[in-house]
Amino acid sequence: MITIQEADFDAGQLIRQLHERSQGHAGAVASFIGYVRDYSPSQPTQELFLEHYPGMCEQELNDIEAQAAQRWNVIDSTIVHRVGALTRQQQIVFVGIASAHRGDAFHACEFIMDALKTRAPFWKRETLADGKAFWVQARESDTQRIEKWTKTDQTSDPVIKQLEDHK
Amino acid sequence: MIDILYFARVAELTGKRTEQMPLPAPVSVAQWLTQLNTTYPALKDIRVLKVAVNKKHALPDALIHDRDEVALFEPVTGG
Numbered sequence: 001m002i003t004i005q006e007a008d009f010d011a012g013q014l015i016r017q018l019h020e021r022s023q024g025h026a027g028a029v030a031s032f033i034g035y036v037r038d039y040s041p042s043q044p045t046q047e048l049f050l051e052h053y054p055g056m057c058e059q060e061l062n063d064i065e066a067q068a069a070q071r072w073n074v075i076d077s078t079i080v081h082r083v084g085a086l087t088r089q090q091q092i093v094f095v096g097i098a099s100a101h102r103g104d105a106f107h108a109c110e111f112i113m114d115a116l117k118t119r120a121p122f123w124k125r126e127t128l129a130d131g132k133a134f135w136v137q138a139r140e141s142d143t144q145r146i147e148k149w150t151k152t153d154q155t156s157d158p159v160i161k162q163l164e165d166h167k
Numbered sequence: 168m169i170d171i172l173y174f175a176r177v178a179e180l181t182g183k184r185t186e187q188m189p190l191p192a193p194v195s196v197a198q199w200l201t202q203l204n205t206t207y208p209a210l211k212d213i214r215v216l217k218v219a220v221n222k223k224h225a226l227p228d229a230l231i232h233d234r235d236e237v238a239l240f241e242p243v244t245g246g
Contacts, residue, residue: 120246122246123241137244
């Protein structure tokens with residue numbers, strides 16, 4: 001389930017609904033929430049404005065969800081991303097994965113966030129407490145995080161494989 | 168004609184969110200960007216420009232055809 005909305009979300013409710021949709025097949029639900037944080041300790045963030053490309057966002061997120069489901073055991077998933085004007089400490093994004101086992105749930109959740117960060121067309125405009133405003137620049141570390149998923153197949157990683165086999 | 172969409176900082180620098188432009192013949196994304204930089208010199212301030220054609224990320228050698236929807240933006244920063 002993919003939702004792009006201005007309104008806030010109730011993460012507890014999203015997790016419960018995701019688990020209910022799995023109709024008893026899910027032994028694990030992993031979730032991630034991203035929040036508005038201060039730009040730096042000395043520069044509190046006053047507002048974070050999120051712009052997006054309607055249509056393309058949904059398409060990219062659908063594709064990312066499908067890729068995760070091809071790679072890991074995913075019974076169902078939920079992605080909620082907010083747009084518009086957000087203030088300090090507010091929730092921005094929710095990703096939840098229902099899976100038979102925790103390993104797949106953790107991996108799929110992390111992969112979806114890493115892919116979303118580099119592919120989904122959202123842009124953040126930050127306004128600091130002193131009134132200075134700017135468009136947030138993409139970070140090289142986000143690109144490196146998504147590249148790691150293409151370089152190493154998590155399930156063939158010997159340590160992870162061993163752990164999975166002993167579950 | 169192609170439909171062009173500008174997002175975030177790119178929209179601020181071009182001073183518009185959408186416009187239409189004639190496209191006499193198909194061009195690559197890279198060629199199109201070169202032309203657009205001439206129309207909007209302010210875009211030179213942007214280090215990395217990304218293009219989507221018909222709502223899909225497009226590489227510099229992808230072709231833009233008549234009636235395509237072409238979007239221009241900086242690397243994404245959601246999440």
